[in-house]
Amino acid sequence: MKKIVLCxxxxxxxxxxxxxxxxxxxxxxxxxxxxxxxxxxxTLVLRLNEINAMDKSKLKSADxxxxxxxxxxxxxxxxxxxxGVYLSAGALILIVILLIVLL
Numbered sequence: 001m002k003k004i005v006l007c008x009x010x011x012x013x014x015x016x017x018x019x020x021x022x023x024x025x026x027x028x029x030x031x032x033x034x035x036x037x038x039x040x041x042x043t044l045v046l047r048l049n050e051i052n053a054m055d056k057s058k059l060k061s062a063d064x065x066x067x068x069x070x071x072x073x074x075x076x077x078x079x080x081x082x083x084g085v086y087l088s089a090g091a092l093i094l095i096v097i098l099l100i101v102l103l
Contacts, residue, residue: 041081044074 051067059067087095 037081041078044078044081048074 051071056064
């Protein structure tokens with residue numbers, strides 16, 4: 001009897017702490033930052049293409065170094081804009097094991 005009461009109490013407590021999805025809805029329009037990301041990505045890609053098309057044989061070593069720094073910073077910005085979901089190998093193994101057990 002004590003186990004049933006304990007289980008019911010735990011269930012009711014867990015249900016009270018769940019967030020309500022209806023309260024999370026917003027009526028505000030999406031920000032303009034979402035729309036500016038593809039445009040910013042296109043300009044960064046165009047700059048990368050310009051740098052790749054340059055004749056670098058006539059540049060000094062300091063200029064080449066600055067271009068390399070610029071290219072690496074552009075690549076980091078593009079990686080940040082791209083986002084994505086990354087899963088570790090441990091997480092993949094855990095998901096596969098759970099699928100095998102449940103199915």
